[in-house]
Amino acid sequence: MGKYSLAVDIGASSGRLILGHLEEEQLKLREIHRFKNKIVQKNNHFCWEVDKLFSEIKTGIKKCLEDGVKPSSIGIDTWAVDFVLLDENDELLTDAVAYRDSRTDGMMEEVSKEIIKERLYLETGIQFQKFNTIYQLYSLKQKNPEVLEKAKTFLMIPDYFNFLLTGKKVNEYTNATSTQLVNAFTKKWDKQLLEQLGIPTEMFQDIQAPKSVVGSLKKELVAELGFDMDVVLPATHDTGSAVVAVPELNETIYISSGTWSLIGVENHFPICVTKALDYNFTNEGGVDYRFRFLKNIMGLWMIQEVKRMYNDKYSFAELVELSRDAEHFFSTVNVDDARFLLPENMIEEIQSYCKELEQPVPETPGEVAKCVFDSLAHSYQTAVGEIEDIFERKFNTINVIGGGCQNELLNQLVADVTKKDVYAGPVEATAIGNIAVQLMSLGEIKDIEHARTIIKNSFEVKKYVAN
Template identity: 60%
Template sequence: MNGYRLAVDIGASSGRVMAGKTNGDEVELQEVHRFQNGATRQGAHYCWDVEYLFSEIKRGIKASCEMGFNPVSIGINTWAVDFVLLDEQDNRLTEAVSYRDSRTDGVMEEVIDAYGKEALYERTGIAFQPFNTLYQLLAFKKLHPKTLAKAQTFMMVPDYLHFLLTGVKTNEYTNATTTQMVNAFTKLWDEDLITEMGLPPSLFQELKLPGTNIGPIKAELQRELGIKIDVILPATHDTASAIVAVPEWQTSLYISSGTWSLIGIENPFPICITKAMQDNFTNEGGVNYRFRFLKNIMGLWMIQEVQRLLPEKWTFADLAIASKKTNYTGTVDVDQRRFLKPDNMIEEIQAACRETGQEIPTTPGDLAKCIYVSLAVSYEKAIEQIEQTVERTYEQIHIIGGGSQNGQLNQMLANRTGKTVIAGPSEATAIGNFLMQCISCGDISSLEAGRELIKQSFQVTEYKPQRSDQAYANKI
């Protein structure tokens, strides 16, 4: 059924509902609703307001109808790892606690000591991050054992939002792999591992693949919204959806750039070797059972926090311009846990520079330059690690997502690596979400055909390596 489809893309700071349609030659995509998001303290923890998110999704559906799109399907993607638990009446038992919350402090280290790092990595292929769902669940078990005992259903955030729409309980594959509880080789929940960790395997649903139609929205929502619309699972992990929109997956490294920077390659099999583990690379599930062999780097969260804390109104464009005008040369290790959720990002960056004997960044331009250069250094290191692991060289880097619009950082990366950087599309996550709905319904014949459509439909920007840091770009 070739009609408009809604791609709901929710990130850590905002969400958007996009309406898409294809005529077979190109993709048309436009925003119909945008809303704010953010974790706030609720009691002892930082939490996401999932009921608010659901209300905004409904507003987006209504807005699309008012604009005359009358959508035929919808799919939701969000960030990874966070979840809710339901009781036997399907009532929510827990808040959706944010991965930036401190409740997991020390849990990962306890698991590594008890289980063994190599043994866990060989089974799951997932990098060791303190916020992985496994550690969140174990922290919850320690803090609230009685509540866990009442739980009947585990759902990640997009699973829960799909459940509110349909009443159907699912766990979608790509997001489930980020929990560190899915076996990389069987591609199923590792029930032996889950049991060994003291968690009940009965919590988890059968894994469903991107493109699965889980049915129409509930009858009461059809009456409320005035439309009957099918819910089709995209790759519900936003990075997995974004990678669907990388046209040249065989020849390019990719960076999905936003609050986080995910840098890697698409691979037909997991790489669970010691070097990959030591370099802290992960093997997250992708569409068609491909693997996203990637590294999770702190990303533009740091500049977002600096911009928020500055006493005057600075736009990201202002900060980029200011960074070009300073001769500041200091850098920080962006992969340090200290930058995950510091009380004050500016003070944390300054402290890191002070501790390493570098000049203290004081102006907005100094801070922005420090972050951009530090990110480029981290990107360059990760690229070298990928190429060493897979024993091949890539000529270009494809940057997708909102961060692809940061020309200063794109040019800096091209200069440092000597590789061509291709930036765009910026709405890659929503595009990938939309494509999986189209493939499910036969509007697009395959993933490869969808990627060809993307090349025809969206302009990208090319950055060639330069000796100078003076940024330039050629439209192609």
Template identity: 50%
Template sequence: METNKCYLAIDIGASSGRHILGWLENGKIRMEEIYRFQNGLHKENGHLCWDIDHLAAEVVAGLKQCKKLDRVPTSVGIDTWGVDFVLLDAQGNRLGSSAAYRDSRTEGVDKIVYEKIPEKELYARNGIQKQIFNTIYQLTAIQQETPELLERAETFLMIPEYLNYLLTGVAMNEYTNATTTQLVNAKTQTWDEELLDLLDLPRKIFGELHMPKSVVGPLSDKVASLVGFQTTVVLPATHDTGSAVLAVPAEGEESIYLSSGTWSLMGIERLIPDCTEISRKHNFTNEGGYHYRYRYLKNIMGMWMMQSLRREFKHAYTFEELYQLAHIGRYFLSTVDVNDASFLAPESMIRAVQDYCERTGQEKPETECELLYCIYHSLANCYARTVAEIEEVTGRKYDIINVVGGGCQDRFLNHLLKEETGKKVYAGPVEGTAIGNLLVQMLRDGVFADLNEGRRAIVRSFDVKKVD
């Protein structure tokens, strides 16, 4: 099915956001980025927070650009990172600050949660990897610090859901992102009300979970008037990794994927969750995916460390120059645990890496070459360990690793990945998250009959390179 229709993916990451138009042409998915904006954290009331008003304004600004270009989309889908949320009162007003996952408010909160439900039992219910910034710990931190906010709350919305609400006036929760809260039961695939009661969290704020392809609604009259057109807001996999995995150009069961960006997410696609104790000890997560698939994966710190280093370097190196510098530093042997909490939001990433090496009795990196190779090598080591764990837990061997997302452009890291794992590595597509977002909108509109047909179109449409 080919039409002249186009669809708009609004893909928002921790450092930037993009409006990307997509359409089908001669059997291939075509895309064009029409708007880009910056995102970041700021201090508010002593906490690291997102500027939600800024994000909302940029979403509208990108919609206006569609009108300016005379490219009115049939539908719009928004995806962002997971775990973060807003609370609304009875009038639909936002309560409190929009604290970010990098904020320190959840430190030590896990102990409070485990007094109410043991960690093993919690994992057996939802199969979600323990990350101290998961929504379950953020909500518990609110209970401790500002309980009146939960008492006044009527609605819980994750970040993309809140942006949808601002566009349409419809408050709707989406399944794939909801699973990152650690509050969704892996078997029933809905909010775990028994768990909510154990944690003293109000059931009423959590709405029915809707699957990708669900229609949120048309733009509100106010927003439609503002942007100059009417369209339909549709739920993609609103968690960016859920969208990115849809763009993996192979059947998920046949390969390991690495969604490479600010965060790295490495795993496989499964039809049945694994909430066993073995899986918990390996710290794997069972995040919800399209059509109740499961993204069985690990969260790994990712390119955040490299981005932070780059900001601290005095010279604004190009990516090619960074690769060359890292190559020069290949003599340096010290490595770090990239998932160590000290790297989550340090004032200086350089100092954090040096301190870690000193703390663990290793040589401290001093030059830019040594710092870069230390992080590159550490990331590749972590990926290789994760591959080995996936194969151990599943009892299967995988020959291929598909790298999608912006990080797939990092030739140096891709080469190290191949070197460390001994697997065939394929890089691309780059805009994996936006492609997955667009794919769901096209599936809803009948452009593709099913996911397999859509994935075959992705293979035809985008450059995927074998890493030599």
């Protein structure tokens, strides 16, 4: 039996700690701990509860020991773009403000007065989204310059947890690229951009690649948790980890499906051309300096909010079934419209949009759910067309990974509208990719190709064909 690695995978609504090890060229997983995550209002901002999340990480580590396992390594991944700043005493200067917060309103336009969009894209290759770290930092500069002046350390959310575990400060590469402040070609912080925006460069740490060992646990944590292990960098950006787990060995379009839908292809170099800018595609860093050429689409956030607005009366599975019952209803919304980012009431926002465009207005839970699923499928269809236009070639398959791949209705809709074979699975792609990178660092897995062969042999993948 091989060495155990522990994946900490925290998403916008929940987190999980999953143990993984190799057994006869198969990856075996065991969920150790699961917990809820949510945005809370704090100091007039929407924030993440990082102290509570770190406490849950420690709870999960202790459960490993209760289970009779001492992992050799631990790796943490979360969503992208969000960060904390530390002062000279390594104390938090800022809350972990969430990307859905309104502090970035208007900041993209302000930054474009300093740096033209074409130059920013040519250098970083990152798509323009109002919540990117660059706009969060520029908001601080405009509204709270005294905070930036005191800041000695910039850490993204997984970097901060790694610091709490080890006392070591590093910025991990895949997540750092999501800031829109890393040069796509040098793979280092773009100090010229930072200086031009008046953002202090000294607070940024050395960028380290996935598979790097940050360090071992702090002595006081070893005493508290009962054992030591190495903290290894997976792709700390959850999509970076998920893409490692795409089991299709041939070239394929992937959709990492969760709160967000990330649709794209894996590439060996950044594509910073005008057409990619016009279509608003991003070149996020991947493992082994591969690039995730993809588009960020609103994703299952909309159905999560619909469910919440119905006071959780219906499960996700029930909303899918109700959607099937509403088969004759058809309206679509632009899922990437900013109005759906954090509306007071998602159902009313969807209804208003349909009314404004003089489409049938969804009234029943089934009609609302069907509108969301149809809208997502058509958004994917558009993105697939854009990818094929940029690459000037056709792709035959789409591989859906992550929790959203369990939505059989949406998988079939994607197959139907794109006329491509859709492969769904694995479900726990992010944790699987996280563990695979740790096992590469430990010498248990040779490389990404070896990892994908193991993953293909270890997890069920379901095929959908266009009707």
